[in-house]
Amino acid sequence: MVLKAFFPTCCASADSGLLVGRWVPEQSSAVVLAVVHFPFIPIQVKELLAQVRQASRVGVAVLGTWCHCQQEPEESLGHFLEGLGAVFPHDPWLQLCRERGSQFWSCKATHRQVPAAPGAASEDQVMLIFYDQRKVLLSQLHPPAALPDHQAGDASASTGGLAAIFDTVARSELLFRSDRFDEGPVRLSHWQSEGVEASILVELAKRASGPVCLLLACLLSLVSAASACRVFKLWPLSFLGSKLSTCEQLRLRLEQLTLIFSTQKATGPTELMRKANMLVSVLLDVALGLVLLSWLHRKNRLGQLADALVPVADVAEELQHLLQWLMGAPAGLKMNRALDQVLGRFFLYHIHLWISYIHLMSPFIEHILWHVGLSACLGLTVALSILSDIIALLTFHIYCFYVYGARLYCLKVYGLSSLWRLFRGKKWNVLRQRVDSCSYDLDQLFIGTLLFTILVFLLPTTALYYLVFTLLRLLVVAVQGLIRLLVDMVNSLPLYSLGLRLCRPYRLAAGVKFRVLEHQAGRPLRLLMQINPLPYSRVVHTYRLPSCGCRPRHSWGSLCRKLFLGELIYPWRQREDKQD
């Protein structure tokens, strides 16, 4: 195999010296991490390398020599460099050479131990691959999505290839700690040799984060202890808590904040990204909430909203018109006069109660809205959840009407199906769970047929009421669903990862790409290895935060079936609900 030498671009202009790095025999590649300059004492170099090996568990060794001089090296220098191979035994011994100002390099790799050919050392063809050390150190490789039947057992197989290169550079951080201003015995050249990179803000944030996290963790644990107390487990509050989406959203935020401010350090880069994403999501949420709050309080919009809300809550007026229309001859259909009047009056009385209730509440609405608007400080998602809950409360009468209409219709459909079986002389066998033939008495048949006829003729009226109220209910559900979608999006979008992908694309790597550099016949092939960033869709897919997870449970087919039979629909099933 062709020998591949991975050379950092920062060392391309360094002075002559020794090449220090790791040799990966399975791919016949040498990863050069740094250059040790002359003069040096071999014992000290060996000590430093042993130290690095122990601390980072990377097999760092001297790989060869690096020569960067004015013109072609003379014979004596060449022999000196080869002699170094005896001091630092490594097989194969790499010799890279570059003239000052020239673009072309010469490489030689000699093998000492060759079993077949005795005596002469053999040479290998060398391919130079330049890489940006800082970017490879900071980037995180995302291998393509593994197939589901590959378990963690083949983690060793995935560390082959380029992942090994990234791994080597990332784990050799100890080697990059010293810069050229240090007074150490060995002078190294690597990406940080011009001065160790650090930022005052980052260091201050790291120092401050300890006590701040501790304080906030204590506060949050107090809050979660208070919310877990026995009072909230009693029936009315626990029922409300499970139904209202505000409580769920608050619970989710509390969990997320507890995770962010926990005093344990993140275990790996995924954990760190998740914490960062959560923090950015919470901050954005609060910022948007404050923007909303300032918009509401400007120009007394809150007062205008309150004034507009009372007539809107009189959407009941519209319902009254609708019911009057239904009680007449809607769309030219002829309804059964008696049933029509009964149902219409029943619903009208409900609406009358509702209107009186709203009028009772109207002086307090502005105060309530003001306090609810304050909740926007906790975040836009909380404000949206409260909006969704308010919509649910204000349209409670529509929900009630839907339930009445659905139950009535459901009863009618079941009655009709059972009596239809009687009409044909069959019966539902509960024991065998199937339809069996049955011989009925004459009076049973007579009453059954009578009831069947009555139900059939009353079907259009009931069906119409059911249709109208189901459509209204579906409209409300659609609006609530939209709000929920928005809240979900703010909750689960990984904004920190997307920002990182935008500003520092080398941090999230999907792979690498190669570019062939200027080539001259007879010289070794030179390639430039660059990082191929992860596409945005994969960033979102990999780092998506877990949200409430209440996806609609029904497929379109089962939804239509339930609507047709008159069964009640619960579009968002919470985790604890068991009853239908």
Place this chain on the structure above:
Amino acid sequence: MEEEQKFSDICGGRLALQRRYYSPSCREFCLSCPRLSLRSLTAVTCTVWLAAYGLFTLCENSMILSAAIFITLLGLLGYLHFVKIDQETLLIIDSLGIQMTSSYASGKETTTFIEMGKVKDVVINEAIYMKVIYYLCILLKDPMEPHEISQVVPVFQSSKPRLDCLIEVYRSCQEILAHEKGTSTSP
């Protein structure tokens, strides 16, 4: 060493294949697709604008005309940036891997690199799609079972060259793969 040859694709358009031999272990094949034709661009723009003008005479709302211009511009930009591929390159490096690059008309480049350890073979496959077409593809090994094929990655999907062009590329690739298998130390 560079060479250029003219071929045609399966629809009859002109393709240019550029071959670069950097070294016995590294070769690059660059296929340039036919450019965006002025005729089709003019035809699409005229259709959209005529339809918008027709709607305008019905509705008397000038927003339709500005919307039509906006849509045409956005559509053209989107097409150039996301759909129209100008050049497709295949770079094969012995013992490192195979890299496929597509350059779009707006300058965007997307690259995929497959390590040599995952490559089983490069073959020409036949597909029956109204007529018989040939395409070059890379077969990937399954890490669990080395003799099974886990994935088939087609190459030159947008330029779709004909069999004569594919045979040239195939021969060069097989030379390098044979060389790689001969000197490979891993099982």
